């Protein structure tokens with residue numbers, strides 16, 4: 458790459474640096490010296506599941522690809538769970554994701570093209586002001602008509618901070634472990650869930666099998682599926698993006714699919 462890299466996007470760069478640093482230093486240090494409560498671990502797990510499913514079932518399969526329909530209360534629940542994951546609003550996420558599918562692997566257009574390297578696809582694309590990272594709203598005109606999507610987009614930062622900072626704070630007060638709750642249910646949970654999702658853009662375009670299509674770098678990777686509620690069957694997903702399933706075989710781990718089936722059944 459001989460071209461010059463664009464300027465650093467300071468807000469996300471500093472935010473990611475601090476949260477990742479805290480996750481590998483502050484959390485173990487506090488754990489070893491002060492201990493962490495069972496309640497903090499419980500909400501770490503609960504929030505990890507909720508935010509993960511908000512992204513896979515909500516952001517990805519419901520809104521970005523419209524692979525199934527859902528009613529009002531479930532849509533609001535998914536919009537809130539997705540905001541807990543701190544991956545930007547449904548509107549911005551969907552706009553970038555649709556461009557990723559349309560122009561996958563194109564370094565000039567794919568927001569997180571693996572052709573710029575593993576690190577770029579994983580996180581690097583958010584750390585600089587790449588022109589490809591600009592959301593293209595012309596691709597999400599349908600989402601602009603969705604009241605839940607636009608409500609979440611307008612109030613995104615209030616919701617995101619309320620859920621990621623306010624809620625752990627309140628739970629910490631309720632269970633008598635404010636610092637532990639902020640560290641586990643807040644910071645560590647968010648950092649872990651970030652990297653699990655980011656692996657779909659990096660690892661699931663890098664290492665695995667391509668049983669369905671050779672048209673793109675997307676691969677099926679069972680390990681990524683395990684970490685992302687079934688999203689690791691990415692070769693299938695790029696080949697059949699309108700399908701609500703990612704893992705189509707009965708033995709493949711795709712709890713997002715099971716959950717959508719359960720919603721449909723109820």
Ligand SMILES: [Zn+2]
Nearest residue numbers: 522554694698
């Ligand atoms: Zn997709």
Ligand SMILES: [Zn+2]
Nearest residue numbers: 557658675691
């Ligand atoms: Zn992809």
